[in-house]
Amino acid sequence: MQRLKPDPAAQESCRGFYADILHFLRKRMDNASDAADMTQDVFTQWLGYRDRAKVEQPRAFLFQMARNLLSDHWRRQKVRHSALGEEQAEVLHSEPANDPLDHAQRQQRLEHLRQVLAQLSPRRREALMLHRFEGLTQAQIAQRMNISVSMVEKHIAAALLQCKQRLDSDNGREHAE
Structure with a gap:
């Protein structure tokens, strides 16, 4: 994996928006720890984004990244719950309690x-x-x-x-x- 060189401007934009993104995700997630992890994922993706310099509105871009990660999270949760729900329903209907x-x-x-x-x-x-x-x-x-x-x-x-x-x-x- 290629290491990216530190970009002071990108790091500064991270500091400026970190609390906003974290607050946004905390309001929409089940627990604060997951929100903090996802916030870190947003900024990891941001720092790895090759066309960062072309982004005219970094704050909006970061919030869109957060929304995308949040959508992925809830989709995975839905898949897990639906699989678990089917398994539990099958157990309830097919076997004595x-x-x-x-x-x-x-x-x-x-x-x-x-x-x-x-x-x-x-x-x-x-x-x-x-x-x-x-x-x-x-x-x-x-x-x-x-x-x-x-x-x-x-x-x-x-x-x-x-x-x-x-x-x-x-x-x-x-x-x-």
Whole structure:
């Protein structure tokens, strides 16, 4: 990764707008710590933005960056909650309430899935987790991982195939025993 040279003008604009951006995000987020992290992300993106000198209204630009990050945050939260909601609804409708045996079996399946995911290569696991759990598009994953969209597609497909094969083979062993 290329290190950028410090730009005093950019750093000064950061100082001037930091409190405003932080206040803006705190009002719209669940907790102050996440707002502070996101504020830092805004300024990290700003300092890495190559065309900073061409920005005529840095304050407006920074607020737009904050709104974009906030939208991404809430979209990921929605994906997480909808996935969790579907899982909980499925459990409520398909299984007797609070049956200890069913609970133990669900815990075993979750642990088994964790083990299967742990066996993936780090890059495949990262691509799969960003796609399935963070709700990022393949283009967003490619940018974050600094690889091509085609490579993201390959990582996700290979990870899904590897997980399916492992789960199928393990389930076959369980039924054979």
